[in-house]
Amino acid sequence: MLTTPWALRRNGILGINGRNVNYVADGNPTHLIPAVNDKIETKELARKAGVPTPELYGVIEIQAQVRHLDRILEGRESFVIKPARGAQGDGILVVDGRNRKGRKLASGKVMSDRALAHYISNVLSGMYSLQGQQDRAMLEEVVRFADVFDDVAEAGVPDLRIIVYRGVPTMAMARVPTRESDGKANLHKGGIGLGIDIATGVTIQGVYHNRIIHEHPESGAPLSGIELPEWDKIVEMSARCSEPTGLDYLGVDIVFDQERGPLLLELNARPGLSVQLSNGIGLETRLSQITDWVRPEHTLEERIAFGKSLQ
Ligand SMILES: Nc1ncnc2c1ncn2[C@@H]1O[C@H](COP(=O)(O)OP(=O)(O)O)[C@@H](O)[C@H]1O
Ligand SMILES: [Mg+2]
Incomplete structure (x- = not known):
């Protein structure tokens, strides 16, 4: 060797x-x-x-779908938001439950519903995608490693x-x-x-x-x-x-x-x-x-x- x-x-x-x-x-x-x-x-x-693969709960493709997040998730409170064309972990958000103030993130922080909607909009605009092209946001099952x-x-x-x-x-x-x-x-x-x-x-x-x-x-x-x-x-x-x-x-x-x-x-x-x-x-x-x-x-x-x- x-x-x-x-x-x-x-x-x-x-x-x-x-x-x-x-x-x-x-x-x-x-x-x-x-x-x-x-x-x-x-x-x-x-x-x-x-x-x-981890289950795909849904895909957000256009801005107007962002307000239907809860419906797309069918009430699930734990999910991962991931830019479909992201790389190196950029733009991946692990949401693990919610409380009065908003969504609980795996990092320990809490994100308001409004901030989360804004976050998804940024994913759609290509903030995290290769070459900054428009992107789709995946809603995926959280892997319990x-x-x-x-x-x-x-x-x-x-x-x-x-x-x-x-x-x-x-x-x-x-x-x-x-x-x-x-x-x-x-x-x-x-x-x-x-x-x-x-x-x-x-x-x-x-x-x-x-x-x-x-x-x-x-x-x-x-x-x-x-x-x-x-x-x-x-x-x-x-x-x-x-x-x-x-x-x-x-x-x-x-x-x-x-x-x-x-x-x-x-x-x-x-x-x-x-x-x-x-x-x-x-x-x-x-x-x-x-x-x-x-x-x-x-x-x-x-x-x-x-x-x-x-x-
Ligand atoms: N469904 C998931 N559940 C929990 N963590 C995830 C999930 N998907 C991705 N991650 C975390 O994000 C990292 C990068 O994810 P990956 O899908 O490989 O995207 P990238 O192309 O950005 O590398 C993973 O190694 C893992 O730590
Ligand atoms: Mg990877």
Whole structure:
């Protein structure tokens, strides 16, 4: 196993240019990308694929619908407002109940109904969307995140990222927030990337500020040998996302709900490359093995089995 970034570079590491040219440009036709960049369309793709997602309670598309919020929610008081074309967590508001003064937010603050209506208007106007285009506001079920990494994720919600290439689950990582990253899982903010053995769902090592680590930088908890629950299901869900999107190179983001288990949160047509460092393995090595092996007639089961056999 490779342990330093430079060792990785000599051993089949995929760079940004290689990703953009050989995988994104060749394998991900431009006209198919908008569907995965829009979380409402992503839900439809997931439904076709038989992959569970947080329930969509409703969509607000135009200003005039904002006053019908309660009717759209059918009395539900806990929900998430999310810009359909947002990214990096911007514009996501988790509402968890209400009191006399208004809506209770997960952050502990209270927002008046009027302020909430204003917030939704801003989402529609494109305040949080890619390139500031007009957007739609999704009203989504609140995920009750399960404690899958009890000792490791003390400061927020971890998620899983699985790279799927031509329908073959290729490499996986978890992104774990830290106190330093303020509960966000972004690696550049100080989150930890955890490499996961695609065959078994057991964590390998961590990467933190571009360094390989084996213990949590804040708690000292070991980062390797953690066994993820429902791994086979997660791998299958990821592989299933491939066909309906039509994309060769795909990042699949999954979270754990306490009751519903693994749910697809979003898809990404240009997944980042930190998964390699987290695993200590270059992606290129695996992607070229897949290119040599894969044929259109391979079944879902064969693709999953091949992905799990990759070294
Ligand atoms: N339905 C939800 N319930 C609770 N938290 C959510 C929900 N959807 C998103 N979040 C929070 O927001 C983060 C980003 O959500 P995501 O759908 O991946 O959007 P983005 O494209 O902005 O990354 C998640 O990692 C999670 O912490
Ligand atoms: Mg995300």
